[in-house]
Amino acid sequence: MALLEVKNLTVEFGSEDKPFRAVDSVSYSVDRGEVLGIVGESGSGKSVSSLAIMGLIDFPGRVTADSLTFDGQDLLKMPAKKRRAITGKDIAMIFQDPMSALNPCFTVEAQIMEALKVHEGGNKKQRRERTLDLLNQVGIPDPKSRMTAYPHQLSGGMSQRIVIAMAIACQPRLLIADEPTTALDVTIQAQIIDLLLKLQDDSDMGLLLITHDLALVSEAANRIQVMYAGQLFESGPADSIFAAPRHPYTQALLEALPERSTGNDRLSTIPGVVPGQYDRPKGCLLAPRCRYANDHCIQDRPEVTDFNGRDVRCFYPLNDQGQPTGQTTGQTAGETV
């Protein structure tokens, strides 16, 4: 049994009769020791889905799912108190911006020890020792002097290490990392990812790595899940997705990677933005931006289907040559120019 099982998770905001679906029937699972990468542009719902797992979606937002189980227990059906005992202990989360993730009014030590106190108890001395251990573990130089520092006295990379220390304080079995490196300098990014992967490997945690950076997941993740406008677009093992993307969106994302650009042409981009609350297309959500879109795509919305052993949400999944299948070339909007 997988550590985390998500079946048809939906998160809605706004009024009951005209809701906005930030996450639309998304399913995935994470096993212990596994790294699942969730990839998407901003606005794709990847962060919202992880907040839903943590139980951090508030009043106007509504979370529904066929099942949302952690270690066999349904998180949505258990009482709030029991769920709080799991969040922060067995499931922990690292947020995007370390500079705003630490409470400016409390010292580093106080913020790490708080998590320990709530979930593990023990006396103050034990907690302080454990905090020192953790700071060592996440590679903070001179941890003793950092214990009493305030967040504004730390650099971004240092803050993110503290945030990680805080998250792994109670030895979680699942760690959700939401864009853990986006707000950091490029030079620090690799260090933080290496640290995360090392911690994951050492303790056999499940790691849910949420990012917009395909290059990053390509190195780190076992499996990849591509999301767009709240929907799952494609999922499968990391290497096979990179070898042969089945969804036009994945293909476009890969082409936009600097590492993949060949020759001296300009770097490829995907025109437009992810549709928001007010401009959702009628048909396939990607249709306005898809280079293969035809009338069928503009009129109807595709469902997730199995294509060569991969989940793909497209009427015309791509073949190994990167060409849409089941579609005559003359029909594609892109070719009519």
Next chain:
Amino acid sequence: MTSQNTPSTAPQNAVDDAMDTVGKPPSPFIETWNYFRKNRGAYVGLIVIAIILFVAAFATFIAPYDPILQDRTAFLKPPIWMEGADPRYILGTDAVGRDILSRLIHGAQLSVSIGVFVVIISMVTGIILGITAGYFRGWIEVGIMRLMDTMLALPSLIMAMAIVAILGPGLENAMLAIAIVQLPHYVRLSRASVVTELNKEYVIASQIAGAGHMRQMFINILPNCMAPLIVQGTLGISSAILDAAALGFLGLGAQPPLPEWGTMLAEAREFVGSAWWVITFPGLCILVTVLAFNLMGDGLRDALDPKMKR
């Protein structure tokens, strides 16, 4: 795939098509009005203000009696739903037999004009001082801003009392005093806006195009600083009405027999144990009027503040 490297126009068209349902952005005025209207409190405030303005404008026609006419046969008559009331006087009479309703209606005229005049005087002077300070910088700015800081060190009512102490009690002097007291708010707001606007490209462009100081200050920059000033002005009306009433209550503002609400309360004070109506109604009028302007000011701030949108 030739379309890959040169951005193709087809997807762009598709985006345009998809966006078509959203429509054109509304004009700034309509947009502000739409935000404002969604705020129920502000809407109520606006309606109440409209009623008060109407009553104030047509006070002489609406009021059943002359506000200073004394009826020696009806001293301290209670409102008509009470026992012992005089049916001619709906809200009763005061200690010298004047119709309270008529006095309240004429009081509305006084309060509204106090609020509006004070804010106009104060705002115009404040904007001129503030823009001058922000535009010319240097010792002019230091001088003006230091004076304003000093004025802000004193609580507004105490400052107004001091000014009235110099000028002598009376409605005009009280209004002038309140206008002076409110000055620092407008000066600070307009200076701060000017300082931020001054570095923007459009001002520099206009300067290069040869715009003079006056044109820069009042035609180019001022319209872009108006939003916070409008909000402050609306809230200024309510605090002017409140301060004027307080001065009237202390005997430093409007003098009897003027039917100013604060002055009416001062005259009614001694009847605190015997005639609740002479105390309750004037105060209620002050509260409702001030509340209405505050509601509208709040609504305007929310509607005009881009940070609050969405």
Next chain:
Amino acid sequence: MLGFLLRRLGDVIPTFFGVTILVFLMIHLIPSDPIQMMAGERGVDPARYAELQKEFGFDKPLVVQYFNYLGGVLQGDLGKSFVTKRPVIEEFTTLFPATIELSVMGILFAIIIGLPLGVIAAINRGKWLDHLTMSLSLTGYSMPIFWWALLLIMFFSTTLGWTPVSGRLSVFYYIEPTTGFMLIDTLLSGEKGAFTSALSHLILPTIALGTIPMAVIARMTRSSMLEVLGEEYIRVARAKGLTPMRVIMVHALRNALIPVITVIGLQVGVLFAGAILTETIFSWPGIGKWIVEALNRRDYPTIQGGILMIAFVVMGVNLFVDLMYGVINPRIRHKR
């Protein structure tokens, strides 16, 4: 921290001189001659007029007069009252404790009621409880407190007979002032019932005076809380599995308090303005009532001195609040 302190002092000093200049000029801006004014209807003969002019120093140039005045102020000499002939500073120090007592009670009332109201409104954002508390606080904010005080008297004193109408203490007791604070003095005196009497005299003035600051604090707390509750570190705190209570009371409130403290500091000015009205209505023997009486009697040295002292107190409290701000906000404490 030291730099911060010095910078704040640097801001305060020009304001200090500004206030002394304004207050000094006050007496010279009066359209009529102050000596004629003092003499009243009877007038004054020319010989006595010259004598008085010399006594008050009105014969010297304005600048010299100002520095004489400033010198006096710095030594604690605010002149003598035209009416009582007693030094203004002496009258001020006698009456000030009564105003402090009332103001402290007022601000305590405002904080004790206002803070929870703001927090409750924020965590129930958009629900009826939020609308209710915010409607109440906007009403409080718009309240003409002289009317509010009269309503309170009408209801609680005249109709229900629960509280006394005016003064600081029932006439049955005589307490020798030691600290000037009636609550403390009555406790020290050991006289039975005196403390309860002092307390009951305080209730209505406290509510009247505290209402506007209460409304301001509630509104500020709400908006500050809402801002803080949207911060990432609140999410992080919740992701730790803390109870909602702990997240709100420890993580959110501590940060939300920072701007609220400033607002509380700014209420000192509001309190003094309110004290003038409240003391007048409740015959509370403090500086508010004293200044109003001086205004009615045209006792200019008292008006000048009173306004100056109030300005000093307001400036002092604001400075203190800024320092408090440094204590509660680590970001300022460590700034050099």
